[in-house]
Amino acid sequence: MDIKEILSIILLSLLIICAISVNFTKKLLPAVIIFMSYSSLMCIVWILMESPDLAITEAAVGAGISGTLFLMTLKKIEAEDRKRDEENIQKN
């Protein structure tokens, strides 16, 4: 086994761990962060599979934009602490 194969095995097992642990995370914010890390791992897997254009798209959309949209939604439905927000507003 060369280094590439070992690396891809490690990455794929991490992918499976990420995919399962998203489902079993009770809190929403850590779930979003795990989802984003899944996308980052997937980006490296795309590079190993010799498709760098998909890797760029995965990094920008999967890890960047969709994660941001999830965080925005969490803010909209007020899943996070509401008090902290209000204190911040009063400060500014």
Place this chain on the structure above:
Amino acid sequence: MKKIFKKIKELSSGEIMSNILDGSTEPDPSREQLKEIKKETIKSLEENPDFEAIVERQRKSFNLLYYSFAFIGSVCLIGVLLYLVSMLPRYGVENPRTVEVVKRYVENGLEETGAVNIVSGMILDYRAFDTLGESHVLFTALICVNILLRIDIKNMRSDYEDYYTIKRDVYYDMSHDGVLRLAAFVFSPCILTFGIYILLNGQISPGGGFSGGAVLGAGLILMSAGFGFDKVDKIFTLKINNIVTFSALTFYSFAKGYVFFTGANGIENHIPKGTPGAILSGGLILPLDIAVGIVVACTMFGFYSLFRRGSVASHING
């Protein structure tokens, strides 16, 4: 459920409640009366010892049903997906059924499209109709999100209960955070430049319209998160968004329509291919890349902006 209804009937001593449950609404009760009756019935139900037992039993049976169905469904889904994966052609092995088209693309791609990057030549020349559909899907998605999430504060009554939450969401800025500000100051120019580079080099190096547009959109998002919406509103308004997206999609449709028309009727088209490897090469690929990239960037930033403050861009400037 029947038992609960019976209980409600028994417990509600007033005539009004029983009338409502029977379906006859002769004595029309006022809202406040109804509310009081509802409160009383709920209170007396909660005090009743049987009520909790009934609810608990129902919850348990529902949970059992729900979990068993979820388990069976997920097991079936996993089985179907694994079976379908086993039917896919193996990765890296040549498959005689699919190799014909691939061979044509790899061998004649550079000659026929003039693009060094074969992937770009494929998605914007051989399969340009696909990409047009994708851009329209993104555009439609932006319109749908706009319909669902758009907020107009001017038209909203101030006694509306969500008024202050929405107002707070609109005016609360993350740009007071020092770390975010510094990160945006350092990284956003680099990301925007990298996005433009990917966009313009689509026919030479890996990348192209969609990736470049996504990177540009991410850069715009970081910029607006770090510096506030005011800075981005100066270069990106609602009017600019509408005009740019519309003209990009129209240009794509007309340019590709011309190529398809000439190709189908055997007429020679007058678009120069250029020397392969130069920036101005690949015929229509570069302008189409730019059009797709602009649509994607506008869509991505529009999503973020709609989720954050309920409008694509400021109404005042646009």
